[in-house]
Amino acid sequence: MIGELLIGLLVLFGAVVSALSAFGLVRLPDAYMRSHAATKSTTLGVLCILCGAFLYFMFSLEHVSAKLLLGIVFVFITAPVGGHLNGRAAHRTGVPLWKDSVRDDLSEAMRREQEKEKE
């Protein structure tokens, strides 16, 4: 009984967080903020839904699914790296920041590096 409640809450929470992530993808102004919204909350949402599925298989079908555990670990490791690579590729190809951004330390560091290389 408590297991069913927990599974329901986990799946619902995951779905709501994923929906919030989709809203962030539509509403946020620049590529880096969108990547921020898409990476973190989608990872959490997918993790919650997978945990719910894992608990469902464990409680209702009495089957411990190692594949789901492996999937949870895999998504947890790889999704943030995907977000990192997206943001890095965007910054390196010169995608502009939001117009009200205050500072951009990475581009200054890259400029200094390039000047050092010229000398």
Added chain:
Amino acid sequence: MKINDVILQTVTKIVVFIILTMAVYLFVSGHNSPGGGFIGGLVLASALVLLFLAFDTETIMNRIPLDFKMVAAVGAFIAVATGVVSLFFDVPFLSQAYSYFNLPVFGQTGLATVTIFELGVALAVVGVVVTIILSISEDV
């Protein structure tokens, strides 16, 4: 400017083992659940492609000194050979045998000769996919 790929390379080193485990699992479990030689081979090839993406092509080819065209050829040969072997037992081409054995660690295990055929399929798939990826990634 020097490109610093520490995060991608470190994560690749960990994740490749998960993918390879998944490939072996899919390959072995193909008899009773979704899986088998084709997708096992594809997942294995995807682990190799991830290595090629994160590191250099030359670095990986030095560490894994396999000619993937030969891998594909050996796979096709194994698949045909299992079919030919069945001819020696007076049964039609590609007949498969299945029976139970008592293995020391696993206990009673069902072993099928289809696994060898699937091994051939997996090797052929790995060889073909990696050959395609490598040959279209080369600068001419």
